[in-house]
Amino acid sequence: MALSLTVNGEKRTLEVDGDTPLLWVIRDELGLKGTKFGCGAGLCGACTVHLDGQPVRSCSTPVDLASGKSVTTIEGLASRGDLHPLQKAWVEHGVPQCGYCQSGQIMSAAYLLKHNPAAEREDIVAALSGNLCRCGTYSKIIAAVESVASGESVDREGA
Amino acid sequence: MTLNRRDFLKVSAGTSGSLVFALALPGCSGIQTGYREEDGAWKPDAWLELTTDNKVYFTLARVEMGQGTYTGLTTLIAEELEVEPAAITPKFAPVASEYRNPLYKLQLTGGSTSIATSWMPLRQAGAEAREMLILAAARVWEVDHSECTAFEGHVRHPNGVDTLPYGKLVSLASSETVRHEVKLKPQSQWRYIGKARGRLDAGAKSTGTAEYGIDIELPGMVYAVVTRPPRYGARVKSFNGSDIQAMPGVLKVLEIERGVAIVAGKYWQARKAQQKLKVEWDNADALGLSTNDVFADYHKAADDDAGVRERDDGDFADAAAGAERVLEASYEQPYLAHATLEPMNATAWYRGDSMEVWAPTQAPDLGRIAAARVSDLSPDDITINTTFLGGGFGRRLTQDYIEEAAAVAYSVKTPVKVIWSREEDTRHDLYRPAMLHRMKASVSGGEVTGWHHQVVGPQILDWYVRNAAPAQYPWSPKFLYDTLGKVGLMAEGIATPKDISAIEGAIDYPYKVANVEVRHTHTDPGVPITWWRSVGYSHNGFAAETFMDELAHETGKDPYEFRRALIAHQPRHREVLDRVVAMSGWKAPAPSGRARGVALFQSFGTYVAQVVEASIENDGIHVHRVWCAVDCGQVVNPEIVRDQIEGGIIFGLTAALHGEITLQDGEVQQSNFHDYPLMRNYELPEIIVDIVDSDETPTGVGEPGVPPVIPALGNALFALTGERQRKLPLKAAASSL
Known part of the structure; x- marks a missing residue:
């Protein structure tokens, strides 16, 4: 299915199964490898991103729950080239x-x-x-x- | 005097482009050294590359898995090359004989050996390159080279004013021959060693840009997951391949040596298809035992076979026969998983006549063997690209995950990345072996007269030799690989080094006791095992230092005073023990409701003493503070040493408090961090580390922090409760179990 989400301030439209964890969309579809896979069960926090400003475990968040929302990853934390x-x-x-x-x-x-x-x-x-x-x-x-x-x-x- | 430009150009023209030569050893790829005109790069040796645009690259032959080689080894070469460490770009080494670890004759990173084995060669390499650059500058200036100096990537003229950057000199330097003795800088002139702070990889690792194995991206890459037998040793009998083949995104379903692989366009498609995969396993050769059987078998083996005598000072039997008392205790330790936060993964691309592999590996030359085994290629056709490792701890010394990726790649012929789930990583690990220790001590007149330690369990080389032996002889034909392994084991202790993985830390019992006997009853239940941070020391430390505590108690002595009297002859042990006692205020009582335990243990050449202060609150063990004194010889980077010791303490506490892998009818019962927990932030004790100022040769720090903290905590719990725990992990209420 096609869905849209805003990642690090940029609107992205993707063709992806809605039950795919947000983590694999961020990493493999959008190429943002800074967010890591550790456990796949929300137990280790390596995949933490912000979804509409809230921290979520992207390994356990189906991408369709992120549809229309705004995602911030480690790559989007720096602002205007200046590190957080x-x-x-x-x-x-x-x-x-x-x-x-x-x-x-x-x-x-x-x-x-x-x-x-x-x-x-x-x-x-x-x-x-x-x-x-x-x-x-x-x-x-x-x-x-x-x-x-x-x-x-x-x-x-x-x- | 200023630079004579005409002379400079003349000499340059006369030498550039020449003298490119290869140092080739039989069966080895050989690193080409010399000057390459096409890109203006000079490789004075296998490690360094300096370019005409003033870049310095350093080939890092010991992988970076958190322990700090990226910074530490770069610091060593930087010191002598006279270039700031931050101005050097490390690159991960390809497989080549030049990059072998001299202690193992294999290109592996382990055994806390990276600084110790690089200490001389890297400084010498840096110094020799520096001298060639100085000779080149002296030739340009027509001055005596001994009056020129190097600093921050430049050579300075004897007049103290003129300088030449290294980039201008690389072509010239490549043809210089150092005929004078190259002296390493005296300690008083060190600018970085012992002073360096911070980590060169901190920036990349704080911005998400450091590339780990799991991050590799290749054109047309597909993904695979592998379903492995729940019971080790089982084989695939049949599976519903055609059902799976029809699932969305699935490109191929294939049986490989290690199970059934599902290849799909996307990772999640492969995982979803895997949920529908039904495999019937042939369990004829499969492991069927449970953890209780393992310990029952160990006890039986210990009864039946006293084992090989590995140390024999005096006569323990005689001492025991004449003693007032003989104390005995048995200690048991469970299987432990590595739980690197980056799960096992590897990416491979088979191109018909070659294969390229990208993987986080501690042993790339064994990785080549693993890939060669499952393809029609020889090791020389296989390139291993090493990445940053998301933790190693010994797990990535075994190359099963590369073997899988290579097997799948060999079949699909497109780049393929195999990623293990956390559950797979936990259940298909090769574990720190479960071990049994039987201890005996003879006591007369309040003094220990004899010490007897019987170690019962497997040794790791039996498992590791499969790929390690062929990796030492990569030109040998593949049909000999398994034979090489067998020969290696048969020749153990004669032609090949003796495997001390089960007894290290037991045979080197340091205390002054007249009669010491150490034996190993070699028995292997067949559960896969490998190196695990601090290896044999991890279990022998618990047994030896807990039993020492029992003896102190039995002889009515303070655990520190008891050890101190028996270690007076060992100055470095004594120093760390005295220090930790002073730091921790051992002689004053612990705060109300808490108690302290002490342990002293040497491993990997490094001396460590620790005091742990703990309490039991709300039915849980609460570790409040850990004091640690460490002597690792000369320190290259004090901050990284501290980090490694602290990380080792947390690794040890995780094992002591939580670590246990169990098997039921051959199946591993744990799967993820809910049932194989790691220490979390809220459990963190205050950790105080003191490093002995020393100019002895540096020794390892990655592992030595681990062993003593486990008995020190157990000893603290004994002081608190009066109950001795002889089994790990430790429990808040021993008597209730």
Whole structure:
């Protein structure tokens, strides 16, 4: 079936089975590989994207539920070529190890900070406990989010 | 003095384009070194490539799976080349003999060996290239090379003012011969080693642009899923292929060695078709046992066969016969899955006379063997392109997933990507083996006089040799592959290295006890196994350091003081133990309701001591804090060392708290993160890592953080509850189980 959705601000029309998980549409139809497949069951958070501003597990979201809606992926987080403050904090703190879960971690954190810009440690832990990291980068993830929430992360680009 | 342009051009013209030579070894592809005029690139060796437009490429022969080779190895070569690490572009290595891991004679990344085995060769390579660039500049300037210096991609004239960028010198440098002794920089002049911060791959991994195996996209690519037998060793008897063939998007249904593959235009079409696939399995040779059988068999094997004596200091039997008391305990550890967050996947493209594979692999040369096995090609016809790995932990040392993709590609002849579901990844893993340990200690006058450790279980090389042996001899004919494996095992300990995967961490028991005996009862239940982060140390550490704790308790000693007295002769052990005790405030009581446990363990050449502080709250184990002192010799990147140790602690705690794969009638019972849980953010303890400042040769850090945290937590729970847990995973209420 043909359906339309807006991805990272761009309207896209696709011919795809409606029960296809949004994840595989994003990755294979739209070529945006930053969103990752981890479990296929909404248990690990690697596939987290924003659907009309809400974080969803795209592996468990049939694409027809996204029809007519707006999707933001890790590739759409930077604005006008400037990295999102969380992405800058991730680099400054050297958060990623294997890196595979980090798109999902950042998307979950971005939602948190949008709605709670001064999030405290316990808010961060609660908001990110649905995102698994097998390498064990949790303490750096929390530190990086805290640095943005507290405004301590220096925006070196001066944006 | 300024650059004599005419001389510069003259020398350039005289040398460019010449001296391209190949270093070819028998049966190996050989990396071409020298200067290539067509693209202005100079390869002084197998690792570096410098271009006339001042780019520096570094071929990374140890894959990046999170452990930090991308940054760490680049730092080593950067230090001596005198180029900032961030100005170097790492590239993943193709298969070539030059890129073999010298410890294994295979091109594999594992065993926490990357920094240790690259420490000298990469710095030497960087230094030699730098000297050739300096010689070239000295020739241009007509000055003594020993008065020129290199810095940040330039050579500086003795006058301290004039400089030449490397790009201007590459063509000239390619014809220089270094006749003087090339000295590595003394530690006092290091700019990056021991100081480097951050990771060179952090940007790509924070923006979704780092390319993993699963991200490969090729023209006309199709997708495949494979249905494997629920019971290991079963074979396909029949399946409803024609029903599946008729489903939307399905291009082909085929039987391969490992099961039934469904090829479709889109991944989801293949998955949907798979739900309708009905396979009848021939279970004649299939695994039928359950986990309880495994441990019953281990106990029986341990009774029947005392095993091979792997260490024998003094006379344990004699010590035991004359002792006041002999203490005994058995420890059991379950099968464990790797659970890399990126599930197994590989993409392959068979083109008739060649095959190209893209895969996240820790052993690309074994991957070539795996692909050769299922096609009509020889390993030299097969190219393996390695990507970033979404976790490895030993899982991607085994190449079953490449074998599948190659088998499907060989049939469909278009690019095909095989992706495993999480359920498939969990159920068709090769596991950390379940193990049994029988411990005995003789005690007289409050002192331990004897230590006896009987390790019971399989060893990993029995499984790994299948592709590893042919990979060492890639020119051997395919019909010999399996024979090579058998010969390798028969010659083990004679012609090939002894497999110590079951006993590492047991044979090197470090404490000063007069009579030490370590035995291995080799028994293999037939459940697939492979390397798992810290391998044998992961189970021997739990057995040895828990039993040490039991002995401390039995002799009425503080667990730290007990160990300290027996390790006084080992300075590096002693130092990390003393440090962790000081850091953790061991001698002061733990906060109310909490208790602490300690463990000390060396693995992969690295010394680690840990203290864990835990409580039991709401029927769950709560780990509050972990203190860790580590001595890994010279540190290349302190931040990555810290990250690896911390990640290892979390990996170990995940095993201690949650990790258990069970089998029922041959079928793995777990499938996804709901029943094979990983530690989550809310369970995270505070982790405090202290690194010993050392100028000893660097040793590994990827794995050594894992083993001690498991017994340290168990020992803390004993201190808390008075009940000793000898089985993993640990439970909040041992007596109720």
